[in-house]
Amino acid sequence: MKTPALRLPAAVADRVSVAFLGSLAAVAVAAPLLNLAVPESSPLHLSSYAVGLIGKYLCYATLALAVDFIWGYCGILSLGHAAFFSLGGYAMGMYLMRRIGARGVYGNPDLPDFMVFLNWTELPWFWYGFDRFWFALVMVALVPGALAFVFGWLAFRSRVTGVYLSIITQALTYALMLAFFRNDMGFGGNNGFTDFKDILGFDLQSDATRSALLAATAVALGASYWVCRAVLGSRTGRVLRAIRDAESRTRFLGYRVQDYKLWVFVLSAVLAGVAGALYVPQVGIINPSEFEPINSIEVVIWVAVGGRGTLWGAAAGAVLVNYAKTWFTGALPDVWLYALGAMFVGATLFLPRGLAGLLPVRSRDA
Amino acid sequence: MTADPRRGDPRPGDAGAAANRRDAWRGKREAAARRQPSVLTGDVLYLQQVTVSFDGFKALDDLTLHVDPGELLCVIGPNGAGKTTMMDVVTGKTRPDAGRVFFGNQINLLTMSEPEIAQAGIGRKFQKPTVFDFLTVFENLELALAGEKSFWRTFFARLTSRDRERIDEALETTGLASKRGSPAGTLAHGQKQWLEIGMLLMQEPKLLLVDEPVAGMTPQETERTGELLLSLAGRHSVVVVEHDMEFVRSIARRVAVLHEGRVLAEGGMDAVQSDPRVIEVYLGA
Numbered sequence: 001m002k003t004p005a006l007r008l009p010a011a012v013a014d015r016v017s018v019a020f021l022g023s024l025a026a027v028a029v030a031a032p033l034l035n036l037a038v039p040e041s042s043p044l045h046l047s048s049y050a051v052g053l054i055g056k057y058l059c060y061a062t063l064a065l066a067v068d069f070i071w072g073y074c075g076i077l078s079l080g081h082a083a084f085f086s087l088g089g090y091a092m093g094m095y096l097m098r099r100i101g102a103r104g105v106y107g108n109p110d111l112p113d114f115m116v117f118l119n120w121t122e123l124p125w126f127w128y129g130f131d132r133f134w135f136a137l138v139m140v141a142l143v144p145g146a147l148a149f150v151f152g153w154l155a156f157r158s159r160v161t162g163v164y165l166s167i168i169t170q171a172l173t174y175a176l177m178l179a180f181f182r183n184d185m186g187f188g189g190n191n192g193f194t195d196f197k198d199i200l201g202f203d204l205q206s207d208a209t210r211s212a213l214l215a216a217t218a219v220a221l222g223a224s225y226w227v228c229r230a231v232l233g234s235r236t237g238r239v240l241r242a243i244r245d246a247e248s249r250t251r252f253l254g255y256r257v258q259d260y261k262l263w264v265f266v267l268s269a270v271l272a273g274v275a276g277a278l279y280v281p282q283v284g285i286i287n288p289s290e291f292e293p294i295n296s297i298e299v300v301i302w303v304a305v306g307g308r309g310t311l312w313g314a315a316a317g318a319v320l321v322n323y324a325k326t327w328f329t330g331a332l333p334d335v336w337l338y339a340l341g342a343m344f345v346g347a348t349l350f351l352p353r354g355l356a357g358l359l360p361v362r363s364r365d366a
Numbered sequence: 367m368t369a370d371p372r373r374g375d376p377r378p379g380d381a382g383a384a385a386n387r388r389d390a391w392r393g394k395r396e397a398a399a400r401r402q403p404s405v406l407t408g409d410v411l412y413l414q415q416v417t418v419s420f421d422g423f424k425a426l427d428d429l430t431l432h433v434d435p436g437e438l439l440c441v442i443g444p445n446g447a448g449k450t451t452m453m454d455v456v457t458g459k460t461r462p463d464a465g466r467v468f469f470g471n472q473i474n475l476l477t478m479s480e481p482e483i484a485q486a487g488i489g490r491k492f493q494k495p496t497v498f499d500f501l502t503v504f505e506n507l508e509l510a511l512a513g514e515k516s517f518w519r520t521f522f523a524r525l526t527s528r529d530r531e532r533i534d535e536a537l538e539t540t541g542l543a544s545k546r547g548s549p550a551g552t553l554a555h556g557q558k559q560w561l562e563i564g565m566l567l568m569q570e571p572k573l574l575l576v577d578e579p580v581a582g583m584t585p586q587e588t589e590r591t592g593e594l595l596l597s598l599a600g601r602h603s604v605v606v607v608e609h610d611m612e613f614v615r616s617i618a619r620r621v622a623v624l625h626e627g628r629v630l631a632e633g634g635m636d637a638v639q640s641d642p643r644v645i646e647v648y649l650g651a
């Protein structure tokens with residue numbers, strides 16, 4: 001046996017993982033290089049627009065990974081993961097809004113523009129602390145995680161499963177959307193947050209910052225992958241697959257199924273929140289439409305197209321479908337929804353294992 | 367089968383004793399009703415005058431039955447005789463209307479929940495095998511290991527060498543050693559049943575309850591299953607419920623014939639088979 005030059009943790013030392021993490025690392029290094037170091041005149045130059053797009057795709061890939069982790073391995077079909085993604089995005093958005101300070105249209109150093117517009121005179125209590133980056137980061141994980149905990153505790157304890165669970169996750173994201181649309185919630189109403197200036201003092205419009213955000217997203221995706229693999233590679237992972245395939249039998253063996261579902265649901269929500277937090281500074285806006293029920297359904301389509309129960313396939317599916325979306329909305333905007341539907345139906349009928357199923361590699365843990 | 371010195375009452379074992387048997391048995395039952403199920407008996411399982419009614423219909427009617435340590439007891443009887451109901455009572459799934467059920471000398475099963483009873487050392491194999499198709503045979507056995515089952519403990523759980531030994535042992539016993547790395551979904555029907563028995567063994571039960579193990583099996587699989595059950599007796603007590611007479615004949619040491627919720631006859635296979643009442647209700651039909 002050859003000794004690898006680089007020792008990867010056992011959870012991600014298999015060939016598929018090495019290929020996946022290797023491509024991520026390549027993107028994280030190559031995209032900034034081609035954007036920053038290659039002159040614009042060169043055909044190899046990568047536009048700033050493309051850097052932003054790739055960064056956005058990687059956020060979606062992380063979200064898809066979070067959904068696949070619970071759907072593909074534990075049978076929990078969440079149709080509300082855009083809610084956790086958006087909450088993470090809002091937490092980051094609050095930090096970015098506080099960073100604007102006196103640079104806003106109204107020049108108020110203490111209040112974001114939309115609050116001045118609403119004639120508010122004081123910062124609401126739930127905005128305290130968001131001027132600090134570390135606090136925002138904690139909230140990025142804590143808020144989606146806590147919501148998932150409460151929701152999951154109620155749902156899994158009462159043994160809500162299958163399509164019923166999917167429906168109430170839709171209701172969850174819909175309810176949040178309605179709430180965030182309200183001006184008096186204190187999150188900017190239907191306009192949400194935008195006009196961000198900087199993150200940690202780095203100009204959000206600069207190419208270097210955008211490249212750094214792309215690289216950070218690639219790292220977050222790789223780390224999420226590693227965390228999911230570590231769980232799936234442990235005995236816990238085998239219990240999760242047992243739950244997916246024969247829930248009551250697993251319970252009969254003495255496993256508290258509701259606890260297992262709860263903790264993976266919370267972990268998945270946190271990963272979705274992190275994805276949302278990286279998304280907002282790269283697209284420059286967050287508003288309540290991110291909570292729309294259709295968004296969560298789209299995520300499930302990315303996973304189904306890419307290959308449920310593979311993690312890397314879900315991430316690849318997110319990138320491919322969104323690349324197609326970018327192309328369609330540019331060339332044939334009216335056709336996009338039909339194309340999306342066709343992809344889903346096609347994958348369901350002809351590729352039950354998704355695009356990942358086309359590759360000769362067989363993940364042992366399917 | 368010889369008389370059990372611990373009991374002081376005759377335990378008939380051959381065909382010649384058939385005539386005395388029912389009277390002796392009745393006498394024993396009355397004696398049993400008087401005595402405390404306790405240190406006096408060496409039973410692993412003891413059902414005393416158990417009655418279960420469903421809307422007035424008695425699925426079990428004053429049933430008294432015992433299982434000795436390490437023995438293989440076959441319970442036979444026509445459909446609807448109450449065999450499955452008896453297992454339901456022992457595993458806590460059904461509560462009897464009357465009677466007592468003791469596990470070992472001390473443990474009153476009627477006060478315990480299903481998981482508690484399983485934990486105490488009674489394993490049950492259901493008629494329909496359910497194994498985890500996408501996990502390997504080895505992993506199926508791993509998940510069935512007795513021990514800590516909480517989320518965080520299993521996350522950090524590592525197989526000890528003792529765990530491995532036990533899994534290897536179960537693989538040997540069930541004849542699945544060559545399949546250890548195969549997904550359980552690829553096993554044949556009979557192999558799945560054996561795997562399920564193997565999973566029961568991982569929980570280190572004192573008593574195994576096996577419901578119709580050979581239903582749907584090929585003759586070869588049936589034979590192999592018989593050997594497997596026989597090899598388990600000794601280290602465990604085993605109760606097999608079955609209505610395949612040939613199969614019971616091939617493995618039985620002691621047989622109890624159930625009919626309309628009661629023990630109609632009990633003893634060696636030959637004795638039971640030549641009992642006119644058994645012939646009338648079951649074998650001769």
Ligand SMILES: Nc1ncnc2c1ncn2[C@@H]1O[C@H](COP(=O)(O)OP(=O)(O)O)[C@@H](O)[C@H]1O
Nearest residue numbers: 420424425443444445446447448449450451452
């Ligand atoms: N839950 C129940 N409700 C009503 N009747 C039942 C129930 N379970 C079993 N029975 C009846 O009790 C009798 C014994 O059933 P069972 O123990 O399943 O028999 P066996 O396993 O010997 O074929 C049958 O007549 C059956 O219809």
Ligand SMILES: [Mg+2]
Nearest residue numbers: 449450451577
């Ligand atoms: Mg039955």
